[in-house]
Amino acid sequence: MRSVTLEVNGKKVTKTIEDHLLLSSFIREQLNLTGTHVGCDTSQCGACVVHVDGKSVKSCALLAADINGSAVTTIEGLSTNGTLHPMQAAFKKHHGLQCGFCTPGMIMSSVDLLNNNKNPSDAEIREWLEGNICRCTGYQNIVAAVKEAAQNL
Amino acid sequence: MASSMIGSRVERTEDKKFITGKGRYTADITLHGQTYAFFIRSPHARAKIKKVDISKALAAPGVVTILTGQDIIKDKIGGLIAGWKIVSKDGTDMKLPAHPPLAHDQVNYVGDHVAVVIAESLEEARNAAELVNVDYKVLTAVVNTASAMTSEAIYEGIDKNLCFDWELGDKAKTEEAFAKADRIVHLKLNNNRLVPNAMEPRASIGEYNSSTDDLTLYTTSQNPHLTRLVISAFNGVHPEHKFRVVAPDVGGGFGSKIYPYAEDVVIAYAAKKIGRPVKWVCERTDSFLSDCHGRDHVTEAELAVRKDGIVTGLRVNTIANLGGYGSLFATVTPTYLYAPLIVGLYNIPAAYCNVKAVFTNTAPVDAYRGAGRPEATYLIERIMDQAANEMGMDRAEFRKKNFITAFPHQQCLVHNIDSGDYHAHFNKALELADYKGFEKRKADSAAKGKLRGIGFSTYIEACGIAPSSVVMSIGAGVGLWESAEVRFNATGNISVFTGAHSHGQGHATTFAQIVADKLGVPMANIDLVHGDTDKGPFGMGTYGSRSLAVGGSAISKACDKIIDKGKRVAAHMLESTPEQIDFKDGEFIVRNSNKKKTIGEIAFACYLPGTYGEVKSPLPAGVEPGLKETAFYDPINFSFPSGSHVCEVEIDQDTGVTKVVKYSCVDDFGTLINPMIVEGQVHGGLAQGIGQALYENAYYDETGQLVTASYMDYAMPRADHFPEFKIEYTCTPATSNPLGVKGCGEAGAIASPPAVMNAVIDAIGTDISMPATSEKVWQALRTKVKSAKKAA
Numbered sequence: 001m002r003s004v005t006l007e008v009n010g011k012k013v014t015k016t017i018e019d020h021l022l023l024s025s026f027i028r029e030q031l032n033l034t035g036t037h038v039g040c041d042t043s044q045c046g047a048c049v050v051h052v053d054g055k056s057v058k059s060c061a062l063l064a065a066d067i068n069g070s071a072v073t074t075i076e077g078l079s080t081n082g083t084l085h086p087m088q089a090a091f092k093k094h095h096g097l098q099c100g101f102c103t104p105g106m107i108m109s110s111v112d113l114l115n116n117n118k119n120p121s122d123a124e125i126r127e128w129l130e131g132n133i134c135r136c137t138g139y140q141n142i143v144a145a146v147k148e149a150a151q152n153l
Numbered sequence: 154m155a156s157s158m159i160g161s162r163v164e165r166t167e168d169k170k171f172i173t174g175k176g177r178y179t180a181d182i183t184l185h186g187q188t189y190a191f192f193i194r195s196p197h198a199r200a201k202i203k204k205v206d207i208s209k210a211l212a213a214p215g216v217v218t219i220l221t222g223q224d225i226i227k228d229k230i231g232g233l234i235a236g237w238k239i240v241s242k243d244g245t246d247m248k249l250p251a252h253p254p255l256a257h258d259q260v261n262y263v264g265d266h267v268a269v270v271i272a273e274s275l276e277e278a279r280n281a282a283e284l285v286n287v288d289y290k291v292l293t294a295v296v297n298t299a300s301a302m303t304s305e306a307i308y309e310g311i312d313k314n315l316c317f318d319w320e321l322g323d324k325a326k327t328e329e330a331f332a333k334a335d336r337i338v339h340l341k342l343n344n345n346r347l348v349p350n351a352m353e354p355r356a357s358i359g360e361y362n363s364s365t366d367d368l369t370l371y372t373t374s375q376n377p378h379l380t381r382l383v384i385s386a387f388n389g390v391h392p393e394h395k396f397r398v399v400a401p402d403v404g405g406g407f408g409s410k411i412y413p414y415a416e417d418v419v420i421a422y423a424a425k426k427i428g429r430p431v432k433w434v435c436e437r438t439d440s441f442l443s444d445c446h447g448r449d450h451v452t453e454a455e456l457a458v459r460k461d462g463i464v465t466g467l468r469v470n471t472i473a474n475l476g477g478y479g480s481l482f483a484t485v486t487p488t489y490l491y492a493p494l495i496v497g498l499y500n501i502p503a504a505y506c507n508v509k510a511v512f513t514n515t516a517p518v519d520a521y522r523g524a525g526r527p528e529a530t531y532l533i534e535r536i537m538d539q540a541a542n543e544m545g546m547d548r549a550e551f552r553k554k555n556f557i558t559a560f561p562h563q564q565c566l567v568h569n570i571d572s573g574d575y576h577a578h579f580n581k582a583l584e585l586a587d588y589k590g591f592e593k594r595k596a597d598s599a600a601k602g603k604l605r606g607i608g609f610s611t612y613i614e615a616c617g618i619a620p621s622s623v624v625m626s627i628g629a630g631v632g633l634w635e636s637a638e639v640r641f642n643a644t645g646n647i648s649v650f651t652g653a654h655s656h657g658q659g660h661a662t663t664f665a666q667i668v669a670d671k672l673g674v675p676m677a678n679i680d681l682v683h684g685d686t687d688k689g690p691f692g693m694g695t696y697g698s699r700s701l702a703v704g705g706s707a708i709s710k711a712c713d714k715i716i717d718k719g720k721r722v723a724a725h726m727l728e729s730t731p732e733q734i735d736f737k738d739g740e741f742i743v744r745n746s747n748k749k750k751t752i753g754e755i756a757f758a759c760y761l762p763g764t765y766g767e768v769k770s771p772l773p774a775g776v777e778p779g780l781k782e783t784a785f786y787d788p789i790n791f792s793f794p795s796g797s798h799v800c801e802v803e804i805d806q807d808t809g810v811t812k813v814v815k816y817s818c819v820d821d822f823g824t825l826i827n828p829m830i831v832e833g834q835v836h837g838g839l840a841q842g843i844g845q846a847l848y849e850n851a852y853y854d855e856t857g858q859l860v861t862a863s864y865m866d867y868a869m870p871r872a873d874h875f876p877e878f879k880i881e882y883t884c885t886p887a888t889s890n891p892l893g894v895k896g897c898g899e900a901g902a903i904a905s906p907p908a909v910m911n912a913v914i915d916a917i918g919t920d921i922s923m924p925a926t927s928e929k930v931w932q933a934l935r936t937k938v939k940s941a942k943k944a945a
Contacts, residue, residue, distance in 0.1 A: 092164055
């Protein structure tokens, strides 16, 4: 057990946790932020993507204890004062989600893409999202949403 | 605004919770005092259970209880059921093994349920599970679909591992067609086994209140009412009226969440037994092992063709793998959902289909997106290509020669197809795909050293399942109607209850569009409620592209009843007669006058029927207060979506990597309510169908171990596997429901596998089975080169 302090969605939280607690479990179970989803056991599906210190990571592939002192943004922390982030708005406008399960990870990953590449091509978007599996949308409307968000950011 | 709602690309009202992380899936629910369940599963494909020793595990920290097959027997918990009785061609009923929710004497696939450990934490449950000692006597597993009938019998009393040997069609007439044929085309096909892989793993939470005797099960279901019915009536866990099943936000289903699983039964039973909430969330590998799989057919087909290219007969023999047990819809999927559609949208006068369904020591196989129709379409579209190629005819022209052109059309097998225009969508698809320009593109690819192929696929589905009288006469254990309740609240807004369930399909939006259109009420004032057996009327759930055609029609009917009652009330209030009242855009108007009442005023009046002072009751004598109507809709026929898809692939000869470079489709789904949502359904279906054709395969080794049991091993399609799909529509409205809709959820998965495979075969010039992985394509190209050299 050890004490870990993180800034999650702008708020400081300190918890005493098991050394082996995954960041995804920390977020879901200790903080009750259930927007971060767990869709596989092998860090393949990307439903659990959050930002740690501004970079997208699969939260099932990190130990919470290993990122002591970091700033974490989850899907719940993306909109500000009730205004949707342009990526969220674009997913809605372009029907970039169906069942919604992969969506939080997909959005968090896409936001990081635009942090790295302000005007990605279709091929670049598709390649970046290789680590996020969606079974519903066939990805086409997700690509459209990311392109629109790139214009609006 | 009213009539513009149909066909309008309304943004989804359900999206906001999902994009902000406020969705509430079963795994997100935490109940006070909940315990955690971990299932012990068989590591063997086939074994006798000699002994289950739980003594050490029971003493482990945090363990609340451990339940085994012996508890199931002691507490008389019934087995899982197959809900559709198939009768073999010799008149005998299908044969099914017992399917207890926890096995007690024999396990029949890797992942089969042996025991459940319930503890204060998941970690403690998992640790204790390590201490459960199961003594197995391992038996030889039967794994292969084609040889299952000649392998050792898995179950006593089920000869040749044969569930049924069923047939459809006029055998004699078909033989005659073949005797007269100018050419007989032969084809052998495998339809590869798939894992549905909804992104949300299955989960269940049971909660029991011993003082009220209320049992609640939160579960990942496409079908909460049927889950309640089955667990109540067949598993005998709890009486239906004291049992509530809630399917909250559900993260995709694709068929795999239609039916209650062993875990649902055990979690409900365990919660009741220990008097505390029990939570279980499946891990992905366990999903691979224990979710029902899809497809898995081995087929031999023959086509009888006249020398002018007219097809005169089709003869099909299929072996369908059911896996270790008969799952809920397992028996109807390779029979009535498959065989009637083997003739596709062609006017083939004689056809015969024999299906032998076999048990093997693999995960149960059940309905997966398309369920039977992808298998039928794959077979007819592959053999149509084969026939055209053998006869040296253009594959597009060969198809056109054989299309059904007059409607209604009575097929030679089962269906009476009400509407369609197959030439219209085929011609439009050829244009959209620029078929004329293909040779040029092929030459361009060749210049880059790549092979390019084009493939066509046309399809017809039977959706909107289904007319109860028809399906029950052919073995269904339930009718397949749908229910709806439209409830005006006194303040004029509306709660709509549906028996269908949305897990990505966007019902909250599409169904609200129907109500907004019918009743002239703004979308914002309409709320759709589903997924809770305590709220809406009993419904049959979502599968088989049925929700809109059947569930939407029930809503439409309930709206008609609201309008009917509204006319009577309006007539009374406006001192007219119901016959003189017109209803349009949310207003009841006395014909040829300016006297009117809005539907909101009528709703308000219905809830305030009293007489006070000078105010007379707004309700005519004999009319009940309130404004709420329920409707059950039982369709008069299936609906028949159809379409034409064209795929182009480019193949790297050095690596065998196949890339879909162009995909064009034109579908006829009848009337579209929300084209944006329809497109999304098509995109998703295409991704799954292309996944089947090129990437996905559930592979068991000869001992029955599932080799592809994670996303490291099972090739899920990713964003960079696809080009931008081109989608257009034609429209011939369905005549079997008041909305004119046909269903769109499965089309992409049905049409695309043969379109892709026909393109791959066109490119490489040799037969290849699904999935056409880079290794297989590379091997096929090498074999071709070698045999060409040999011949030289």
